[in-house]
Amino acid sequence: MKEEKLLAVLRLQKCKAIGDILAKKLIVNIGDVEQVFKEKLAILSKINGIGSHVLKNLFDTKNIQLAEKELKYIQDKKIAFSYFLEDDYPSNLHNCIDSPILLFKDGDLDFSNNKIISIVGTRNVSSYGRSFCNDLIKELVQYNPIIVSGFAYGVDICAHKAAIDNNLQTIAVLAHGFEQIYPKVHKKYIHQVNENGGFLTEFWSEEKPLRENFLKRNRIVAGISKATIIIESAEKGGSLVTADIANSYNRDVFAVPGRTTDLYSRGCNNLIKNNKAHLLNSAFDIVKMLNWDIQEKPKPIQKQLFVELNENEQKIYNLLHDKGVQLLDVISLECNIPIFQLSSILLKMELKGVVKPLQGKMFEIA
Known part of the structure; x- marks a missing residue:
């Protein structure tokens, strides 16, 4: 991507009044991200959702300065990135209308393998939950899936470590920029994750792990995967939000059942009870539901169309x-x-x- 285009993408991403859905609408209607900032106000204002407040923020000169600073960081640190209209953007996220227009990458990420699952859950994972997570990933090794999680305490880091131990690619989706690390105690795992996959974030380099960022992070965890697995969860928690988002994307959700008296099984039990998740007993349930047990057949030759297309x-x-x-x-x-x-x-x-x-x-x- 040319420097001018990346600067325009960063500038658009920085506009507080414009979310990813509206940003994509702007780009599609105008035809090019650079042209967005060259277009006449009269034309921009005709686009649904673009009012005076949005226009004022869109052309705020502070955003230009911030975008130029971040561009320099990207160039100096040689940060890899994926733009939502380019081929290297994760294919599963293409189907999520609110996915980020720009993602930053660190490590050796390979999205050519479409067998991607997210594993999330409570930070207070029990010995049973940890054991289930390790056994599950070990059983899935023959299918060579990519394991996604949020690099947090508990189930998240357990999933990353189990993937690494079994030589599977793992992707850690961060709720902050690359100049931060949260939790700091997980700094010791950075090299291992990078060697076996890497990190993904939509947040700029110095963005801190604010509460609202974790909720935004969850939509990437849910959207990048074919299925989301909840190992353990209380009645409320971030993993249940991830499950709801995954359901809204029409993705499969699995939950590990537990005893009704266990605090960190209540969330999973409720998901199953309310038909928001498949009951997960073993890796076989995932393999069967996602059709991983069916050998891929060669793609059929494109049929000849006998109609003219413009x-x-x-x-x-x-x-x-x-x-x-x-x-x-x-x-x-x-x-x-x-x-x-x-x-x-x-x-x-x-x-x-x-x-x-x-x-x-x-x-x-x-």
């Missing part, structure tokens, strides 16, 4: 052919077609027999 239709077809089922919002972002135009195009493609609509604003090749 430029936009061809872009949509290519996306669905290459990446499979996609959300309407994701198609809009990937193909750079505004939603109001996209709906009409998809309807025409459906009538041509090229695409098929699914529940939840999802589409696939017919």
Whole structure:
């Protein structure tokens, strides 16, 4: 990515009045992140969600200075990053409309393996929970999954260590920038994690581990994975938030049941009771539910279409052919077609027999 473009992305990311959803809407409607800051105010104000307060913050000169400082840090430290419209962005996050527009990476991360699971739970993990986590990961080794967690006390660090012990890639999603480490006692694990995967964060270098950052971190943990596993949890806690987010993304959630008298089994038991999670007894439940026991077949040769597609239709077809089922919002972002135009195009493609609509604003090749 060119320096000017990265600076524009950082500048947009720094705008407090603009979240990831609105940032993506701006980029899609304007067509290019650099052009966002060159566009006329009259055109920007026509975009839904862009009011006077947002525009004032968008062009705040303080954001330029902060973005330039962070850009220098990225260049000096040679920080790797992934932009949401580029190929190296984690594919599972592409389907999450509120995923970060920019992620910072440290280590040797490889997202080509799509067998990604998140393992989270209480910081007060019991000996039973620790043993279950270790056994679970050991049983999954033959499927070579990537283990994601939040580098926190308890279940999180147990999952990272078990992955490392079994030579599996592990990804630690941080709630702060790379110039911080939380908890500090886990500093001793940084090298091991980097050797067996690495770290991922949306936060700038000096961002501290504030309370609200952990909630934002949880959506990445849930979104980057095919499934989220809750080992142990009290009736309230961050891992239950992660489970709720995973459910909102239509991802599988698993919970380990426990005795009704155990404080840190109540959250898991409630998830199962309320049909918010599959009951997890062993690795077999994950393998079966995620179809890991089915050998992958070679991709079929693309069928010849006997209909003519215009430029936009061809872009949509290519996306669905290459990446499979996609959300309407994701198609809009990937193909750079505004939603109001996209709906009409998809309807025409459906009538041509090229695409098929699914529940939840999802589409696939017919």
